[in-house]
Amino acid sequence: MLSHRALLLRCLFCLFLVAGIPAYSGAQQNFDQVQIRTEKLDEGVYMLTGSGGNIGVCAGQEGVLMIDSQYAGLTDKISSAVAAISDHPIRFLINTHWHFDHTEGNENLAKAGAVIFAHENVRKRMSTNQSILGSEVPASPKAALPVVTFGQGMTFHLNGHEIKLIHIPYAHTDGDVVVHFPQSDVLHMGDIYFEGMYPFIDVAAGGSIDGMIRAVDQVLSMVDSDTIIIPGHGPLSNKEKLQGYRKMLATIRERVAQHLKEGKTLEEIVAAKPTQQFDEAMGQGFMNAEMFVGIVYDSLKK
Numbered sequence: 001m002l003s004h005r006a007l008l009l010r011c012l013f014c015l016f017l018v019a020g021i022p023a024y025s026g027a028q029q030n031f032d033q034v035q036i037r038t039e040k041l042d043e044g045v046y047m048l049t050g051s052g053g054n055i056g057v058c059a060g061q062e063g064v065l066m067i068d069s070q071y072a073g074l075t076d077k078i079s080s081a082v083a084a085i086s087d088h089p090i091r092f093l094i095n096t097h098w099h100f101d102h103t104e105g106n107e108n109l110a111k112a113g114a115v116i117f118a119h120e121n122v123r124k125r126m127s128t129n130q131s132i133l134g135s136e137v138p139a140s141p142k143a144a145l146p147v148v149t150f151g152q153g154m155t156f157h158l159n160g161h162e163i164k165l166i167h168i169p170y171a172h173t174d175g176d177v178v179v180h181f182p183q184s185d186v187l188h189m190g191d192i193y194f195e196g197m198y199p200f201i202d203v204a205a206g207g208s209i210d211g212m213i214r215a216v217d218q219v220l221s222m223v224d225s226d227t228i229i230i231p232g233h234g235p236l237s238n239k240e241k242l243q244g245y246r247k248m249l250a251t252i253r254e255r256v257a258q259h260l261k262e263g264k265t266l267e268e269i270v271a272a273k274p275t276q277q278f279d280e281a282m283g284q285g286f287m288n289a290e291m292f293v294g295i296v297y298d299s300l301k302k
């Protein structure tokens with residue numbers, strides 16, 4: 001008989017397969033029904049949504065810079081959506097982290113001429129076999145790997161923007177970056193931020209609940225009430241909603257930590273419902289309360 005813990009992990013993994021987030025499915029998914037939606041945030045700055053992580057775009061006379069590439073099966077649709085915005089090629093692609101639902105389109109876009117940029121740990125993880133919740137994620141093909149890597153961050157000077165890439169250590173993974181467009185007052189947070197749902201934290205890849213909270217605090221210090229925030233998943237957001245997300249993370253972290261201090265098992269902690277007040281708002285996404293408590297538990301145990 002499977003332990004409660006093993007069952008939890010199994011449920012979580014099955015859910016990832018269904019949602020395509022962020023586990024490697026191996027089999028080709030069918031993207032026929034997926035439509036790419038384009039939202040204009042400022043002159044030349046857009047968010048594209050389809051399936052997988054939200055895409056950021058900066059388009060102008062000097063070419064197109066894109067943030068994250070979703071799934072390989074969507075590259076044609078994504079490229080068409082970019083072509084509807086700009087006559088210029090996709091020159092630069094930034095990966096916010098290594099997960100499949102943000103990087104699987106890399107190879108196609110690189111072959112079409114894009115140069116890929118990411119934190120050095122993204123290249124390391126994509127170059128070697130990884131596992132998510134015990135399931136193998138094979139290394140990416142060479143053409144999919146970031147060509148330019150960095151440690152702390154870097155800045156693009158393109159289309160009149162200063163686009164700042166800032167590495168945030170040990171949050172969703174060990175290779176996260178947030179991408180800031182100060183002139184447009186837009187900020188892409190990658191999977192540090194799941195809007196309207198409990199986030200996945202890849203503890204095996206260096207992510208942690210405490211790092212997530214620190215990351216959100218760092219971003220909150222950079223934004224004001226007018227800033228448009230692009231989450232890794234979910235609709236466009238703002239400072240107020242990000243503050244609510246921070247409160248959720250910190251409250252659940254404190255409760256799980258207290259239960260751990262009292263020597264409770266994961267089963268007992270889940271039964272104590274430390275997330276209850278947030279479940280209606282956050283527990284309807286691709287991760288339910290039990291799964292999120294399991295991840296916070298894993299992170300604090302580590």
Ligand SMILES: [Zn+2]
Pocket residue numbers: 022097099172191
């Ligand atoms: Zn992710």
